[in-house]
Amino acid sequence: MSPPADTPDRPSPGWRATLALLKRLPQAGLSRSLGRFADTPVPRAWRPTVYGTFARAVGADLSEVEKPLGDYPSVNAFFVRRLKPGLRSWPADPNAIASPVDGIVGTVGEITGGTAVQAKGHHYRIAELLGDQLDAGAFEGGRFVTLYLSPRHYHRVHAPVGGTIPLARHVPGGLLPVNAPSVSHVPRLFATNERVLCMIDAPLGRVAVVAVGAYNVARISTAFDPLWGGDRPWVSNRREPLPRERRYDPPIRVERGGELMAFHLGSTVVMLLPPGATEATPACLPGREVRLGEALARPPRPGDLSAR
Numbered sequence: 001m002s003p004p005a006d007t008p009d010r011p012s013p014g015w016r017a018t019l020a021l022l023k024r025l026p027q028a029g030l031s032r033s034l035g036r037f038a039d040t041p042v043p044r045a046w047r048p049t050v051y052g053t054f055a056r057a058v059g060a061d062l063s064e065v066e067k068p069l070g071d072y073p074s075v076n077a078f079f080v081r082r083l084k085p086g087l088r089s090w091p092a093d094p095n096a097i098a099s100p101v102d103g104i105v106g107t108v109g110e111i112t113g114g115t116a117v118q119a120k121g122h123h124y125r126i127a128e129l130l131g132d133q134l135d136a137g138a139f140e141g142g143r144f145v146t147l148y149l150s151p152r153h154y155h156r157v158h159a160p161v162g163g164t165i166p167l168a169r170h171v172p173g174g175l176l177p178v179n180a181p182s183v184s185h186v187p188r189l190f191a192t193n194e195r196v197l198c199m200i201d202a203p204l205g206r207v208a209v210v211a212v213g214a215y216n217v218a219r220i221s222t223a224f225d226p227l228w229g230g231d232r233p234w235v236s237n238r239r240e241p242l243p244r245e246r247r248y249d250p251p252i253r254v255e256r257g258g259e260l261m262a263f264h265l266g267s268t269v270v271m272l273l274p275p276g277a278t279e280a281t282p283a284c285l286p287g288r289e290v291r292l293g294e295a296l297a298r299p300p301r302p303g304d305l306s307a308r
Contacts, residue, residue: 038076038265051078058151080155080221080262088293090257097161097278097297098256099147099290100209101269102154106146106183108284111272116144119184128191129210129270131171131244135199138206141275145284145296146190148178148268156223157211157261157269158292163202164251165224170235170244171195178214178268190270194236196220198260201251204299205274211261212268219264224252234264257293273297 042050048069055062062069064083072078090098107117114136115123126144127136149155173194176182183189194213199206211220219234225246229235235242254260278297283290290296 038079039074041073042075044070047072047078050075054078055152060152064154076264080264082156083154083292088291090293091295091298093295093298094162094256095204095299096281096295097204097207097271097273099283099292099294099296100158100160100260100271101147101149101156102292103147103149103269103290105284105286105288105290105296106148106268107286108145108280109143111139111142111144111275114140116270118146118188118190122184122187122189124188124191126272128188129195130197130208130272131169135208139208139272139274142205143273143278143280143297145271145273145280146268147271147290148180148183149263150179151265154292155263155265156259157209157263159200159254159256159258159260160209160271160296161200161202161204161207162254162256162258163200163207164253165198165200166248166251168196168198168222168225168228168246168248170242171197172244173213175213175215178212190268193267196222196235196261198222198224200254204278207274208270208272209260210270210272211263212270213263214265214267220267221262221264223259223261224254271296276300 051069051072052062054060064087066082066084069078072081107119109117111126114126116126118124126139127133130136171194173192175194176186176189178189178193190212195210197208197210199208213220213236220236221233222228222235226233228242228246230242232238279300280297281295283294284296
């Protein structure tokens with residue numbers, strides 16, 4: 001009998017071997033080395049060729065880039081480029097929850113028994129993801145939405161709702177890749193990789209935005225608190241210790257669409273929504289490409305809550 005074919009639920013032998021090797025390597029140190037390389041200045045004359053080649057290789061849309069390619073001094077600067085103003089729109093409904101990123105919808109569903117689904121056959125605990133059991137309790141019966149950012153995507157994370165940020169947290173962990181083979185093969189990947197998160201208290205309730213780090217540079221910077229990193233803009237994947245948790249009194253005000261964080265080479269965002277406050281929109285389907293600002297959830301229509 002021939003062995004089963006490789007599927008998204010069963011990564012190829014080569015990829016399984018790669019993951020096994022990465023688990024044994026110093027992921028943080030290697031990622032920091034790659035970060036230093038990505039920060040190396042690129043001669044201005046070379047920049048259009050270097051970044052254009054990268055964009056063609058990954059499928060990035062250069063027509064959306066805010067500045068001329070020659071204005072980005074390094075690969076890292078180009079990777080965290082901003083979009084031209086006005087390219088993304090936000091829902092007319094002020095209560096709709098919008099996508100915080102350009103990306104691909106992964107798993108979505110209801111948080112039950114304190115767990116969420118990572119992939120077929122793989123679950124993880126919300127308390128582990130957030131690094132706090134008490135915080136996790138606020139999302140029981142709510143929803144989770146997973147959004148994967150490939151190398152071609154815009155890599156800044158924006159506020160899906162307007163509100164205030166009372167706390168943020170850096171949770172140390174590994175730095176394994178977060179592509180489809182890894183997600184389908186590595187148990188509790190989102191809850192064990194390094195991550196940075198913030199809570200947003202909005203009129204509909206508390207929303208968590210969790211930026212999950214990954215191999216390759218693995219820096220996450222926090223626009224909502226640019227001083228957190230001290231002498232460097234990023235909070236994650238650093239040798240020197242930083243405060244793991246930040247509580248804000250008064251809380252930080254953020255408008256829907258305001259910039260929250262940035263990935264310095266890509267990863268995944270997990271968004272947690274409060275119980276009883278939202279229902280998914282047709283855009284919130286696994287495998288679907290979504291754009292920053294596209295509505296992923298909205299308050300239930302009149303009568304929906306009584307039908308639950």
